[in-house]
Amino acid sequence: MPEPRELFVDMRTPVPGTEKVRETHLPAHRAYLTRLRDEGKLLMSGPLVDGSGALVVFSAGSQQEAETLTSNDPLVRYGVYKSRIMAWSIRTYKEGVL
Numbered sequence: 740m741p742e743p744r745e746l747f748v749d750m751r752t753p754v755p756g757t758e759k760v761r762e763t764h765l766p767a768h769r770a771y772l773t774r775l776r777d778e779g780k781l782l783m784s785g786p787l788v789d790g791s792g793a794l795v796v797f798s799a800g801s802q803q804e805a806e807t808l809t810s811n812d813p814l815v816r817y818g819v820y821k822s823r824i825m826a827w828s829i830r831t832y833k834e835g836v837l
Contacts, residue, residue, distance in 0.1 A: 746782070746827040747805035749795040751820040764813040771812055780808060793820065802826060 753761075775781035775797075784795040795812075799805040802824065809815050809822050 744798045744800060746829060747797045747799050747802065748825050748827045749797065749805070749809050750792065750823045750825070751795065751815070752792040752823075753790075753820055754818055757817075757819045760817050761814060761819045764817050764819065767813040775808060796827070 772781055772784055772795075780798055782796040782798055784793065786793045795809070797805045797808055799808060805824050809824055812820075814820050815822050
């Protein structure tokens with residue numbers, strides 16, 4: 740039987756003055772998220788339209804796993820984003836989305 744999974748929302752805010760670091764590590768960040776998506780751990784991600792940050796939604800076995808997934812992202816590891824991870828209990832969603 741597969742391990743139970745929970746959803747976690749990672750709310751990221753950019754650290755001012757890290758634009759050059761971001762550009763340097765953006766390809767590795769994208770590759771990392773692609774790998775997590777392919778493994779079924781990343782459900783969705785993207786920047787907020789107003790530029791104030793980004794959201795990442797993980798399927799993980801625990802808060803600790805979600806924190807590890809976040810801390811291994813190059814943009815978090817190299818200080819481009821501060822991260823706040825919260826467990827998310829979805830009540831309503833469109834069939835087929837999850």
